[in-house]
Amino acid sequence: DQQVKQNSPSLSVQEGRISILNCDYTNSMFDYFLWYKKYPAEGPTFLISISSIKDKNEDGRFTVFLNKSAKHLSLHIVPSQPGDSAVYFCAAKGSGSARQLTFGSGTQLTVLP
Amino acid sequence: ETGVTQTPRHLVMGMTNKKSLKCEQHLGHNAMYWYKQSAKKPLELMFVYNFKEQTENNSVPSRFSPECPNSSHLFLHLHTLQPEDSALYLCASSQEVVSGGPTARTQYFGPGTRLLVL
Numbered sequence: 001d002q003q004v005k006q007n008s009p010s011l012s013v014q015e016g017r018i019s020i021l022n023c024d025y026t027n028s029m030f031d032y033f034l035w036y037k038k039y040p041a042e043g044p045t046f047l048i049s050i051s052s053i054k055d056k057n058e059d060g061r062f063t064v065f066l067n068k069s070a071k072h073l074s075l076h077i078v079p080s081q082p083g084d085s086a087v088y089f090c091a092a093k094g095s096g097s098a099r100q101l102t103f104g105s106g107t108q109l110t111v112l113p
Numbered sequence: 114e115t116g117v118t119q120t121p122r123h124l125v126m127g128m129t130n131k132k133s134l135k136c137e138q139h140l141g142h143n144a145m146y147w148y149k150q151s152a153k154k155p156l157e158l159m160f161v162y163n164f165k166e167q168t169e170n171n172s173v174p175s176r177f178s179p180e181c182p183n184s185s186h187l188f189l190h191l192h193t194l195q196p197e198d199s200a201l202y203l204c205a206s207s208q209e210v211v212s213g214g215p216t217a218r219t220q221y222f223g224p225g226t227r228l229l230v231l
Contacts, residue, residue, distance in 0.1 A: 002155065009153065034219070043117065043203055043222030044156075089156070100169060101220060103156040 003027045004092050006104035014112050019077040021107050023090030026071065030092040030102075035064060035075050038087045038106070047088075048075070080111045116140065117223035119204050125229045126194065134189040134226045136204030145187040146220060147179060148203040156203065162187060163209055194230045201225045 005024045013019045023033075031052040036044035050057040050064045050073065057064050063076045077084055090104040117138045126132050138145060147159040161169035162181040176198075178190040187204055205220040 004155065036222075041122075041224065043119075043205075043224045045222070046219050049219070100158050100161065105153060105155045 001026075002105070003030075004090055004102050004104040006088075006090055006107050008107050009105070010108040010110070012110045012112060013080045015082055016079045019075075019080045019084065019109055019111065021075040021077075021088050021090075021109065023073050023075075023104055024071060025073075025092050027092070027094065027098055027102070028071075029094035029096060029098040031094045032092065033064070033066060033073050034091045034093075034101070035062075036089040036091060036103075038089065044089055077109075080109075082111045082113050085109055085111050117204060117206055117221055119202075119223035119226050121226060122224065123227045123229075125231065126191070127231050128194060128196070130194075131190070131192040133191065134202055134204075134228075136187040136189075136223055138185055138187075138204075138206035138221070138223075140206055140208075140221060142206035142208045142221070143184050144207045144209045145181060145184070146205040146207075147187065147189050148205065148222075150201040150203060150225070152200075160189075191228075194228075196230050199228055199230045201227050 003026050034049040035047045037047045038044040048059050048062045048064050050066050055066050066073045087106045087108050089106045091101045093101050120135045144163045148156045150156045158171050159173045160179045165181050176193050180188040203225045204223040207220045
């Protein structure tokens with residue numbers, strides 16, 4: 001049973017618009033959440049993270065929102081650029097049995113020029 | 114060379130072959146990881162080495178054998194693999210504060226080895 005779920009395998013957005021990628025989790029022990037970006041033929045690269053003590057973290061065009069009660073987080077990219085086209089992975093970790101990173105299956109974002 | 118490197122980048126092997134994947138990190142980290150990524154599936158953690166000691170083995174079949182000779186190098190020895198083992202194998206590293214303590218928050222990944230088992 002997947003503890004981190006990305007229910008949208010793909011998303012297409014027009015350049016300049018907002019991209020919203022969603023992620024849901026089931027394990028209440030998760031207290032730290034990350035987004036990774038992956039281009040073809042490259043490994044995942046860290047993008048942005050958020051601790052469970054916050055509900056928002058912003059870094060330039062990227063903002064991550066966390067809704068603990070809904071066990072939901074989202075990544076907003078605005079404005080979207082063609083270079084943002086990649087697979088985005090949501091990951092989560094906590095303590096004890098949740099100490100290692102657990103990844104979602106990824107969402108392929110395509111930003112259309 | 115910077116970051117995390119993996120060789121080979123692509124590998125085709127028969128089910129009776131023995132091969133090894135190599136990972137090297139140039140970040141001064143003390144923890145290294147092997148992940149498997151199959152198509153359309155999440156990354157699956159296979160092994161964790163923390164301060165050169167194996168601390169996690171996620172029920173990985175014995176046909177996969179890891180080796181960590183030092184904190185900069187990690188190998189994955191492969192023998193008698195099955196076609197369903199075909200996948201992208203990713204290596205990662207991180208900086209742990211203390212052995213056995215809370216795991217680091219950010220891992221840095223290599224480009225992966227694309228493995229095809231015929």
